[in-house]
Amino acid sequence: MNKRTITLRVNGAEHTGETEPRRLLSDFIRDDLGLTGTHVGCEHGVCGACTVLVNGDPVRSCLMFAVQADGAEIDTVEGLAPDADTLHPLQEKFHERHGLQCGFCTPGILLTARALLRENPDPSDTEIREWLSGNLCRCTGYVNIVTAIREAAKEVSRR
Amino acid sequence: MKPAGFEYHDPRTLSEVTALLGRLGEDARVLAGGQSLVPLMNFRLARPAHLVDLNRVAELDFLSVEGGELRIGAMTRQRVLERSEVVVSGWPLLREVTGFIGHVQIRNRGTVGGSLAHAFPSAELPVAMVTLDAAFVLQGEGGERVVAAEDFVLGTMTTVLEPGELLREVRVPAPAAGSGASFREVSRRYGDFALAGVAALVTLDRDGVVTAARLTLTGPAPTRARAAEAAVLGERPSEALFREAARRAVAGIEQDSDMHATAEYRVRACEALARRALADAAERAAASRAVG
Numbered sequence: 001m002n003k004r005t006i007t008l009r010v011n012g013a014e015h016t017g018e019t020e021p022r023r024l025l026s027d028f029i030r031d032d033l034g035l036t037g038t039h040v041g042c043e044h045g046v047c048g049a050c051t052v053l054v055n056g057d058p059v060r061s062c063l064m065f066a067v068q069a070d071g072a073e074i075d076t077v078e079g080l081a082p083d084a085d086t087l088h089p090l091q092e093k094f095h096e097r098h099g100l101q102c103g104f105c106t107p108g109i110l111l112t113a114r115a116l117l118r119e120n121p122d123p124s125d126t127e128i129r130e131w132l133s134g135n136l137c138r139c140t141g142y143v144n145i146v147t148a149i150r151e152a153a154k155e156v157s158r159r
Numbered sequence: 160m161k162p163a164g165f166e167y168h169d170p171r172t173l174s175e176v177t178a179l180l181g182r183l184g185e186d187a188r189v190l191a192g193g194q195s196l197v198p199l200m201n202f203r204l205a206r207p208a209h210l211v212d213l214n215r216v217a218e219l220d221f222l223s224v225e226g227g228e229l230r231i232g233a234m235t236r237q238r239v240l241e242r243s244e245v246v247v248s249g250w251p252l253l254r255e256v257t258g259f260i261g262h263v264q265i266r267n268r269g270t271v272g273g274s275l276a277h278a279f280p281s282a283e284l285p286v287a288m289v290t291l292d293a294a295f296v297l298q299g300e301g302g303e304r305v306v307a308a309e310d311f312v313l314g315t316m317t318t319v320l321e322p323g324e325l326l327r328e329v330r331v332p333a334p335a336a337g338s339g340a341s342f343r344e345v346s347r348r349y350g351d352f353a354l355a356g357v358a359a360l361v362t363l364d365r366d367g368v369v370t371a372a373r374l375t376l377t378g379p380a381p382t383r384a385r386a387a388e389a390a391v392l393g394e395r396p397s398e399a400l401f402r403e404a405a406r407r408a409v410a411g412i413e414q415d416s417d418m419h420a421t422a423e424y425r426v427r428a429c430e431a432l433a434r435r436a437l438a439d440a441a442e443r444a445a446a447s448r449a450v451g
Contacts, residue, residue, distance in 0.1 A: 004167070021167030021210070024201075043160040044198035048264060057238075057267040063197040064268070067167060068214055112264065133350045134262025 006070040010035065011079025019066045026050040028066035029076060037077040037107050041136075048135035051108035052076050058115040058134075077107035080114065089155040090114060090148070099148035101139035109135045113149045121157050125150065162200035169212045173298065176216060176325065181300035183209045185322045190214070191234060191273030194265050219272070219327065224249070229331040233272025237284075238263065240271055249333055252291060252340035252358060256283040259342070262350045276326045278312045280379050280415065281353040285312060287342065289381045290358040290373045291331050298327040305330075312380040315415075335371065338362040339443025343432040344377075347419065353377055354420045355428035357408075359436035361391070363444040369394055374408055374437065376429045379415060384408035387433065396441035405434035 007016045010033060017032045029038045029052065041049035043062045050061040053075035080088040090110050093099065100106045109132065116123055116131045123131075128149050132142060168187075170176045180187055188207035190196060191214075199205035213219055219234035222243055229250055231240065240246055241257040260266055260274065260283055274284045275295065288295075288308035295306050300323060308329075312318050320326065334340065344356035355377055362371040372391045374384040387408035394400050414425035 002166075020164065022162045022164050024161070024197075027161070043201050045194060045261075045265065048262070051264055054267075058264045059268050060194075060264055062201070063193050065167070065193075065197075067169070068193075068212065115263075130349070131263055133348075134264045 004067050004070075006067055008069050008072050008074055010074045011076060017066075021065055021067050023066045024062050025052070025064040025066045025069050025074075026061035028069075029061060029074070032066075035076050035078050039104055039107055041104065046136070047105070047108075048112070049105050049108045051111050051135065053111055053115060056115065056118070058112045075111065075114075077110055080110060088114075089159070090117075090152040093148040093152040093155065094145070097144050097148040097151065099140065099145045105135055105137045109137065109145060113152070116149070117153055117156055122153060123149075160201050162197070163203055163206045165207055166209045167212065168209060169215050171215055171217075173216060173218050173327070176211060176213065177298060177300040177323070179209075179211050180323045180325060183211070187211050187322075189276070189325050191276070192236065192269040193273075194261065194269040195273065195277045195279065213272075213325075222246070227333045229253075229333070231271050231329040231331065233270060233276075233326050233328060235271045237266040237269045237271060237274065241266060250291065250331060252287050252334075252342060252360065253284075253331070255340070256287040256342045256358065259283050259344055259346075259350075259353070259356075271329060272326045275308075275311070275329065276318060276320060278316050278318050278380070279352075280315050281356065281377055283342065283344070283353065283356060285381045286356055286358045286375045286377055288329065288331070289375045289383060290340070290360050291334065292373065293329050293331040295326055296328040296330065297324050299324040303327065309381075309383060315379045334360060335362050337364060337444055337448050338371075339440045339445070339447055341436045341439035341443065343436045343439070345428045345432065352419070355414075355425045355432055357429060357432040357436045359433070359440040361396070361437065361440040361444045363396070363441065363448055365448065367395055367445065367448070369396065369441070372437075374404070374433060376408065376412065376433065378413060378425075382412055384412075384433065386410065387437075391437065396438070396445070398438070401434045401437040401441070404437055405430045408433040 039049040041047035187209040190212045221232040293308040340360045344353040360373040376382045387404040390404045409430045414422040416422040
């Protein structure tokens, strides 16, 4: 199959790579770009672990081909923290509120939450839960995740 | 869990798309939002030789009102439909059903045309489009043809689309004054595939008498419940009326059994949902009369 050259901006940095059309965006991010913070769970769009932002919108990176992201802006969990010593308020609150256990679902949840707070800086618990319905967590029972996002929303608004 | 190889095409215009589809015929699959096709490809249940990606065809991505009719380009994202002010005020049923499609991450990519052309039995949009009496514009290399939503789906994941054709546009007439609509569904968890779903549209005159009604159930293909529609026509809304209409709605209908629910359960669920959707739609119709 003919390879294609694609260029995309990931966490603000431009990357160019060669890829087969059948390569999923999730695999391109992990294996070609080496950004393994994006996790791959079910590979059929159910679990939400591979959620990244494409041009600001949370999407399943396992349900897109990398060639389709040519020219797009991608945000992954690696780009969330402003610098190496500072956590994003969402990451801080997940840490403080014990919003994770095994951590497998966490990158996808953080990016979904980031998109939610951009769209709605003061979400209700119901709205938070509605957005989280697309991200499966089998450890926490979600209570601490909802708390962390609610508190992060206040923190983001305050700053 | 990785898709098999395919030849990838990313045309920029509709005429390029139809030329490609005309040339490739049955070897080509159209890729819209990919939220159903890509999982099938990941499982290798689908192995198209050629994939014609519509995502860079700007002329298929539009939402407009012309002559009182809502026109939806096939590549309109479900999330755009859900958030459109025009849709919320003029076609609230579309807003209501779209909220049931998967999750926000799915709706950000998933498209109106993709969901309709995929024709999955539990899908919400096909049921809504039949209820609203939408028309689908199908485009091939040789020209277009218009098909009523009701005649579009032939059976489970099978439509009247011919090789070389794509669903280009959906036209949805505005509901008559004094109309109310409702959609109800049962699923295992929020955002899961519907085990059963029902859409209702009820129009009341100034005296509160039903002058028009449409009721559609999920099934192998969206199923219009004509007997139920006839039963409510000319009557005043009441619990007994909608109970009887719901009973008629499921008389003799076909439903599938699978690992999630039996056919019998689906029939019973459709009956309960039909009763609630009709009552809900009538209440909303009455409220719109009160306001208007």
